[in-house]
Amino acid sequence: xxxxPVLALRGITKRFGGVQAxxxxxxxxxxxxxxxxxxxxxxxxxxxxxxxxxxxxxxxGIIEWxxxxxxxxxxxxxHALGIATVYQDLAMCDNLDVVGNLFLGxxxxxxxxxxxxxxxxxxxxxMRALSIRIPDVRMPVAALSxxxxxxxxxxRSLMGAPKVLLLDEPTAALGVxxxxxxxxxxxxxxxRGMAIILISHNMGDIKAVADRVAVLxxxxxxxxxxxxxxxxxxIISSVTGAADNAVAHRSKGGExxxx
Amino acid sequence: MSRGGxxxxxxxxxxxxxxxxxxxxxxxxxxxxxxxxxxxxxxLRGGVRDGERGPxxxxxxxxxxxxxxxxxxxxxxxxxxxxxxxxxxxxTGLVAVGIVFVLLIREIDLSVGSVSGxxxxxxxxxxxxxxxxxxxxxxxxxxAGTAVGAFHGFxxxxxxxxxxxxxxxxxxxxxxxxxxxxxxxxTINIDEEGLVASLTSRHFGSDLAxxxxxxxxxxxxxxxxxxxxSRHLATGMPYRPGGEIWLRTGLLAVVAFAGAHxxxxxxGLPLALLIFLVILVVSDYVLRxxxxxxxxxxxxxxxxxxxxxxxxxxxxxxxxxxVSGTLAAFGGLFVASGLTSASPTxxxxxxxxxxxxxxxxxxxxxxxxxxxxxxxxxxxxxGVVVIQSIASGMGLLGVQDAVQFMITGGVLLAAxxxxxxxxxxxxxxxxx
Ligand SMILES: Nc1ncnc2c1ncn2[C@@H]1O[C@H](COP(=O)(O)OP(=O)(O)OP(=O)(O)O)[C@@H](O)[C@H]1O
Ligand SMILES: [Mg+2]
Numbered sequence: 021x022x023x024x025p026v027l028a029l030r031g032i033t034k035r036f037g038g039v040q041a042x043x044x045x046x047x048x049x050x051x052x053x054x055x056x057x058x059x060x061x062x063x064x065x066x067x068x069x070x071x072x073x074x075x076x077x078x079x080x081g082i083i084e085w086x087x088x089x090x091x092x093x094x095x096x097x098x099h100a101l102g103i104a105t106v107y108q109d110l111a112m113c114d115n116l117d118v119v120g121n122l123f124l125g126x127x128x129x130x131x132x133x134x135x136x137x138x139x140x141x142x143x144x145x146x147m148r149a150l151s152i153r154i155p156d157v158r159m160p161v162a163a164l165s166x167x168x169x170x171x172x173x174x175x176r177s178l179m180g181a182p183k184v185l186l187l188d189e190p191t192a193a194l195g196v197x198x199x200x201x202x203x204x205x206x207x208x209x210x211x212r213g214m215a216i217i218l219i220s221h222n223m224g225d226i227k228a229v230a231d232r233v234a235v236l237x238x239x240x241x242x243x244x245x246x247x248x249x250x251x252x253x254x255i256i257s258s259v260t261g262a263a264d265n266a267v268a269h270r271s272k273g274g275e276x277x278x279x
Numbered sequence: 280m281s282r283g284g285x286x287x288x289x290x291x292x293x294x295x296x297x298x299x300x301x302x303x304x305x306x307x308x309x310x311x312x313x314x315x316x317x318x319x320x321x322x323l324r325g326g327v328r329d330g331e332r333g334p335x336x337x338x339x340x341x342x343x344x345x346x347x348x349x350x351x352x353x354x355x356x357x358x359x360x361x362x363x364x365x366x367x368x369x370x371t372g373l374v375a376v377g378i379v380f381v382l383l384i385r386e387i388d389l390s391v392g393s394v395s396g397x398x399x400x401x402x403x404x405x406x407x408x409x410x411x412x413x414x415x416x417x418x419x420x421x422x423a424g425t426a427v428g429a430f431h432g433f434x435x436x437x438x439x440x441x442x443x444x445x446x447x448x449x450x451x452x453x454x455x456x457x458x459x460x461x462x463x464x465x466t467i468n469i470d471e472e473g474l475v476a477s478l479t480s481r482h483f484g485s486d487l488a489x490x491x492x493x494x495x496x497x498x499x500x501x502x503x504x505x506x507x508x509s510r511h512l513a514t515g516m517p518y519r520p521g522g523e524i525w526l527r528t529g530l531l532a533v534v535a536f537a538g539a540h541x542x543x544x545x546x547g548l549p550l551a552l553l554i555f556l557v558i559l560v561v562s563d564y565v566l567r568x569x570x571x572x573x574x575x576x577x578x579x580x581x582x583x584x585x586x587x588x589x590x591x592x593x594x595x596x597x598x599x600x601x602v603s604g605t606l607a608a609f610g611g612l613f614v615a616s617g618l619t620s621a622s623p624t625x626x627x628x629x630x631x632x633x634x635x636x637x638x639x640x641x642x643x644x645x646x647x648x649x650x651x652x653x654x655x656x657x658x659x660x661x662g663v664v665v666i667q668s669i670a671s672g673m674g675l676l677g678v679q680d681a682v683q684f685m686i687t688g689g690v691l692l693a694a695x696x697x698x699x700x701x702x703x704x705x706x707x708x709x710x711x
Binding site: 073075094095096099105107109111112113114115116120121124125126127129132133134136137138140141144162 | 507510511514516568569570571573576577579580581583584585586587588589590651652653705
């Protein structure tokens with residue numbers, strides 16, 4: 021492809037106490053591309069997302085942005101680069117309303133005083149543009165359904181017109197219609213040149229929107245496939261480890277035994 | 280008063296703002312005045328259904344308390360007693376406002392009673408014993424509260440010690456320091472004509488003062504609400520109906536002018552009350568209308584979400600303990616002012632937890648939640664009036680300390696139980 025990767029990870033390593041959550045992970049994503057990230061529970065997908073978004077930085081490894089190495093130590097760094105994230109747990113401030121959550125950390129203000137009218141107007145416009153139906157943008161998010169929360173989280177991530185979008189299992193809480201709506205949305209922003217990393221356990225979703233699929237297994241890279249040529253079975257066997265390749269076996273030998 | 284209405288221009292879904300899902304503002308805005316009234320009454324009631332505690336139940340409770348004490352002693356509702364009440368609430372009230380800031384981020388500060396005692400003693404020792412000018416002694420005493428808060432905040436936010444342990448240790452440390460400071464001199468009487476004494480003794484003799492404040496408060500509320508409404512409507516967004524604004528303003532006016540009239544029948548508007556009201560207005564504005572205040576509410580509603588949004592969680596935490604320490608110290612000066620002295624006896628009382636419990640109870644009774652992210656400084660006004668009414672009534676009746684302790688403790692327990700119940704109702708209705 022002609023574009024250089026907008027985001028490239030090299031040798032990302034992170035451990036939590038005794039758990040090696042990520043070991044030498046590489047990943048690249050180009051503008052206008054959807055890379056799916058697959059892997060079993062505990063493979064390290066969410067940990068990788070938090071490394072990229074600055075919530076929990078890596079112990080070792082390099083993050084390159086448009087070809088230059090960058091430091092992503094805080095959420096602010098990632099946001100400043102143009103990385104937006106929808107986290108798996110959809111953490112929100114339950115006491116704040118939809119508008120408050122959408123603008124959390126980047127409120128519109130005039131000399132420190134919140135401009136509620138403007139924020140509400142933009143929130144409505146955004147919801148309308150994304151055809152998201154929320155009864156009232158002044159509803160506290162505590163009263164939203166899981167799918168509605170998901171929609172709010174995705175709207176929030178798209179608000180600053182990011183260059184890279186990280187979606188951690190965004191379809192997990194969605195019904196059939198909402199899922200296809202979201203997949204349309206992903207294709208839409210992809211076609212406008214956004215780079216997307218989509219985490220999903222759902223092979224159907226991956227086949228539908230992803231261009232490439234990267235597999236993590238026990239915190240390591242375990243295959244990178246072109247979605248147009250790979251079969252569902254190949255992805256699954258890579259996820260489950262049935263297709264452990266020689267390289268993976270060798271590098272595993274040096275580590276402590278996995279449960 | 281300025282409690283967040285059901286659609287209180289957003290922001291923290293403050294007390295009463297969690298209407299049922301079906302309540303859209305579009306629907307409300309289209310309705311007539313009867314609906315304004317009905318909606319408003321529903322906001323006031325709040326209650327278990329919405330998982331929010333509106334002030335109506337507490338107001339009803341206050342009326343009952345007043346009727347009972349008036350029945351037992353007809354001096355209770357006299358202008359003199361009510362005027363004294365309006366001064367006596369200020370010390371506890373200021374401490375409670377500080378507690379609100381900490382409760383909003385879902386923490387607690389158990390040291391506020393000791394810190395207020397420390398401020399009173401520090402002022403007395405500096406001014407009376409050391410001859411430091413009053414204004415400077417006041418600044419040092421209040422700054423000591425700020426420093427103590429920063430100290431607690433550091434241990435909590437940066438070292439990760441639970442706030443209740445840090446401030447429990449603080450309770451003893453600062454009380455010990457107070458006794459140490461007073462140790463050499465025993466009771467210190469402060470200058471009865473001085474600045475600090477006048478905090479509680481000064482009244483604005485002219486009737487005009489109280490009425491001016493009532494007019495300013497009511498008018499200011501009305502104009503601000505109208506302005507917000509017209510800004511919303513100008514951008515084509517719904518807002519609470521105009522009739523509801525009139526209704527709220529009307530009720531506010533009745534309370535404000537009746538209060539002013541009562542105060543004028545004694546010695547006029549007390550300086551202490553004016554200071555308290557100003558601090559309530561300012562802190563409510565900062566918390567609910569500024570970007571900084573939004574961070575505070577965010578922390579109470581979800582630390583992880585706040586952190587991911589790039590909010591400096593540790594810094595906000597330290598700041599809240601600093602506010603709490605500062606207001607505790609400031610409140611302590613009002614307590615010392617009321618007693619016109621600082622003594623080891625009052626210092627021991629400050630460490631005994633009575634002021635602490637009253638302050639927490641005042642915040643929670645008024646509608647601030649122990650579970651973080653819900654409430655406002657205004658909640659303190661209602662809560663502290665309830666608490667002080669009970670204390671004042673028991674004082675008039677000569678109820679002994681032992682019984683007062685049990686009653687105060689019981690009131691706190693009842694308030695936090697109501698808080699926990701409304702939280703459970705909320706968890707049932709929405710997500711936890
Ligand atoms: N904060 C943490 N502290 C300790 N261990 C953690 C932490 N976060 C993740 N881990 C561990 O790191 C490993 C990878 O977890 P991660 O959440 O990244 O998995 P995942 O691939 O997202 O799984 P899932 O599909 O279930 O979401 C797991 O073994 C997990 O227990
Ligand atoms: Mg995960």
